[in-house]
Amino acid sequence: MAPGREELVADRPFVGASGKLLWALAKRAGIDRSDCYILNTIGEWPDGSDGSPTPAQFDCWWDRFADALAEYRGTTALLLGGSALWRITGLSGGIDAWRGYLIKPEECQPLSRHKLVNIPYKTGNKAKGRKAGDPRWVRVAETTQTALGGIRLILPTLHPAGVIRTGGATMPLLAGDLERVKRALDNTLAPSRTAYGERPLVLVSKDSPSPISVDIETGGATADFSDIVRIGMADSVQCWSAPWNSHSRSCARETLADPSRPVVIHNAGFDVPRLAAAGAPVCGPIRDTMFGAALLQPDLKKGLNAAASLYLDCHRWKHEAESAPAKYNALDAIREYELWQVEEQLLSETGQLSLFTDVLMEGLPVLIDMGTRGIRLDTDRRSSWLRELDHQAMVLGAKWYEASGGCNPSSPPQLKKLFNRLGMDIPFNKYGAESTDKMAMQQLKDLNPSHSGLIDLLLEYKGVLKDIATYAKVEVGADGAVHPNFTPAFKDEDGLGKGLAGTWRPTAKEPNLQNQPEIARRMYVPREGHCFVGGDYSQLEARLLAGYSGDAALMEACDHGIHDINAAKLGVTKTLAKNAFYGWSYLAGARTLHFTFKGKGIHVPIRQCQDLLDSFDKAYSVAAGFRAATIELARNKRYVENGFGLRRYFPQLSFPAPAAMATHIQSSGAMMMWHTLKQHQSAARSFGGDILLMVHDDVLWEVPIEAEAAAVAALTEIMTQPFNQVAPGFRCPITPKTSHSSWGELKPWNQTKSQL
Numbered sequence: 025m026a027p028g029r030e031e032l033v034a035d036r037p038f039v040g041a042s043g044k045l046l047w048a049l050a051k052r053a054g055i056d057r058s059d060c061y062i063l064n065t066i067g068e069w070p071d072g073s074d075g076s077p078t079p080a081q082f083d084c085w086w087d088r089f090a091d092a093l094a095e096y097r098g099t100t101a102l103l104l105g106g107s108a109l110w111r112i113t114g115l116s117g118g119i120d121a122w123r124g125y126l127i128k129p130e131e132c133q134p135l136s137r138h139k140l141v142n143i144p145y146k147t148g149n150k151a152k153g154r155k156a157g158d159p160r161w162v163r164v165a166e167t168t169q170t171a172l173g174g175i176r177l178i179l180p181t182l183h184p185a186g187v188i189r190t191g192g193a194t195m196p197l198l199a200g201d202l203e204r205v206k207r208a209l210d211n212t213l214a215p216s217r218t219a220y221g222e223r224p225l226v227l228v229s230k231d232s233p234s235p236i237s238v239d240i241e242t243g244g245a246t247a248d249f250s251d252i253v254r255i256g257m258a259d260s261v262q263c264w265s266a267p268w269n270s271h272s273r274s275c276a277r278e279t280l281a282d283p284s285r286p287v288v289i290h291n292a293g294f295d296v297p298r299l300a301a302a303g304a305p306v307c308g309p310i311r312d313t314m315f316g317a318a319l320l321q322p323d324l325k326k327g328l329n330a331a332a333s334l335y336l337d338c339h340r341w342k343h344e345a346e347s348a349p350a351k352y353n354a355l356d357a358i359r360e361y362e363l364w365q366v367e368e369q370l371l372s373e374t375g376q377l378s379l380f381t382d383v384l385m386e387g388l389p390v391l392i393d394m395g396t397r398g399i400r401l402d403t404d405r406r407s408s409w410l411r412e413l414d415h416q417a418m419v420l421g422a423k424w425y426e427a428s429g430g431c432n433p434s435s436p437p438q439l440k441k442l443f444n445r446l447g448m449d450i451p452f453n454k455y456g457a458e459s460t461d462k463m464a465m466q467q468l469k470d471l472n473p474s475h476s477g478l479i480d481l482l483l484e485y486k487g488v489l490k491d492i493a494t495y496a497k498v499e500v501g502a503d504g505a506v507h508p509n510f511t512p513a514f515k516d517e518d519g520l521g522k523g524l525a526g527t528w529r530p531t532a533k534e535p536n537l538q539n540q541p542e543i544a545r546r547m548y549v550p551r552e553g554h555c556f557v558g559g560d561y562s563q564l565e566a567r568l569l570a571g572y573s574g575d576a577a578l579m580e581a582c583d584h585g586i587h588d589i590n591a592a593k594l595g596v597t598k599t600l601a602k603n604a605f606y607g608w609s610y611l612a613g614a615r616t617l618h619f620t621f622k623g624k625g626i627h628v629p630i631r632q633c634q635d636l637l638d639s640f641d642k643a644y645s646v647a648a649g650f651r652a653a654t655i656e657l658a659r660n661k662r663y664v665e666n667g668f669g670l671r672r673y674f675p676q677l678s679f680p681a682p683a684a685m686a687t688h689i690q691s692s693g694a695m696m697m698w699h700t701l702k703q704h705q706s707a708a709r710s711f712g713g714d715i716l717l718m719v720h721d722d723v724l725w726e727v728p729i730e731a732e733a734a735a736v737a738a739l740t741e742i743m744t745q746p747f748n749q750v751a752p753g754f755r756c757p758i759t760p761k762t763s764h765s766s767w768g769e770l771k772p773w774n775q776t777k778s779q780l
């Protein structure tokens with residue numbers, strides 16, 4: 025893009041922090057600085073407000089850049105960042121859209137520049153001292169195309185400065201692209217297939233079943249409740265794409281009917297239920313390449329555009345959705361097929377292939393079925409609750425607008441203006457940005473007790489508004505049930521490390537069924553003649569730490585109510601003991617713990633927080649040693665690996681030890697849930713019911729009332745089975761619960777049984 029301050033002083037490109045990162049990764053890929061011809065798009069500090077060169081700067085340095093480029097005698101160009109991408113190729117969309125893809129010179133677009141042109145005056149003007157024919161310099165726009173000389177292959181990637189700004193989280197992208205450059209130089213690129221047909225075929229697998237990939241495009245709903253408008257399918261040799269009709273559906277149905285043939289899909293949670301509804305169910309084992317991408321690089325984006333650009337040597341195609349729908353759909357199918365070939369090898373190399381195929385992909389259809397079945401919602405209960413919430417919102421809203429002078433409670437700028445006028449400064453969150461969330465407001469209240477009433481009113485009002493928007497106003501299907509999405513919706517626009525990417529805990533979205541208040545859970549009721557049977561693990565994360573570490577004192581405390589025991593030992597409330605323990609478990613420092621308490625409206629001095637952490641070190645010294653050893657090993661390897669073989673990589677420049685420890689424990693709890701998903705479904709269905717929910721550490725079945733007792737026993741047996749992956753004979757107890765009325769009225773089974 026442009027020289028930085030160090031480069032301007034040294035008069036040499038890439039000698040600062042960006043350069044050190046770039047050349048370290050290049051050397052790892054087998055490329056030396058002496059192999060490279062290095063150019064900046066401009067030769068001065070960039071003046072743009074976003075840190076990029078301005079159009080005037082591009083214009084000023086245009087000819088010198090073109091002359092320098094003309095001296096290059098190589099055939100490959102690596103473009104670092106969006107400015108370099110535009111200056112060479114003229115392509116729109118930005119670096120995130122094109123990063124990692126191969127670009128041919130003929131794909132480049134014309135650029136617009138301004139240049140000074142000497143044009144004579146057409147007429148004279150004595151008053152201004154000019155006559156016809158006198159020269160004048162005029163700035164005119166010119167369309168031009170970069171002369172690439174002998175360059176035959178262009179590879180865009182991230183600027184190393186951008187990688188540094190992410191804390192190193194995107195380092196695998198830059199590293200992968202440099203490895204691709206080396207393959208290009210060595211003529212070992214593996215170009216992706218592009219051939220396809222537009223006539224639907226039944227793709228027959230010869231000998232042992234080989235994988236088949238399928239990709240659908242969706243649009244308006246049709247009479248058979250499918251919104252599929254086009255389908256593409258590919259195997260190792262052939263590929264076709266066709267509009268969705270009776271013929272293409274017949275070919276798809278026959279191809280997907282083999283129960284032993286693996287079916288490759290990117291985001292199966294979207295495609296599989298739509299194919300089933302349209303009469304072409306997926307019968308073979310699923311290989312979801314989005315899940316594979318998440319397992320291999322959990323902090324990177326998981327959409328097909330992002331995953332393909334990291335693992336495949338291919339040209340970009342996602343921008344052709346409207347201009348060439350058949351090509352777009354066919355290449356989706358081809359890229360998914362080829363992506364699985366790469367992911368399968370990498371998962372095998374990292375020891376995670378069995379975890380992927382035998383655990384995650386076995387559990388995925390269960391999550392999809394859970395969303396399809398849904399959980400019934402009592403509309404009368406919801407209407408009653410909504411009327412109550414609406415009344416509360418009107419009363420609280422009137423009080424708030426009067427007290428705040430008309431400030432919008434959902435507008436951070438307006439809240440900031442209000443608080444500043446009252447002499448209060450908005451707190452900063454852990455990312456260094458001003459925040460008006462619940463924790464920030466608790467901190468603000470603690471710092472400004474004279475305004476506590478106003479802040480309490482704000483929190484109460486926003487809480488009611490959240491109950492309305494998040495919990496009460498949910499979409500109900502024609503069957504009277506709510507159909508949440510239990511599969512991760514990783515898309516190209518997702519931020520880094522969201523959702524299931526870090527911990528792999530199953531979640532429920534659309535609607536959000538996590539952390540539902542009890543009153544919201546009362547809307548969800550069993551179907552007629554059925555009851556709810558559920559269970560959640562008791563102190564799972566503490567027990568996992570005790571199991572992994574072999575800390576007998578910690579396990580004994582878990583068996584007798586760890587938070588009560590800790591509160592008694594430390595002479596503090598149970599709330600303090602619980603939060604302090606989990607902070608200690610995940611390597612939180614005294615300052616972090618101090619602000620955690622502040623967010624809950626509790627003031628605990630930093631010194632006391634440190635004393636609490638020190639007390640846990642003494643009480644559970646074996647677990648403390650395990651934490652230290654685990655983090656030291658992870659720091660050296662740059663990843664943590666739990667007992668189930670799940671890895672979480674940490675490419676960050678500064679190793680996040682607390683996040684690594686939290687991931688290790690929480691991902692183990694998640695794997696326990698994944699390991700039992702199919703067991704839960706099979707057992708619940710054996711009673712004529714089904715599994716409805718698996719959120720965090722909770723499981724909920726719906727079974728006929730007459731099977732209640734047997735279902736309780738079966739659910740308990742599944743959840744309390746030994747998980748030797750943690751430690752020999754490791755088990756975690758549960759409290760089984762049942763309800764005939766609603767999800768929010770579950771009671772321990774022993775109480776329900778006595779009432780019956």
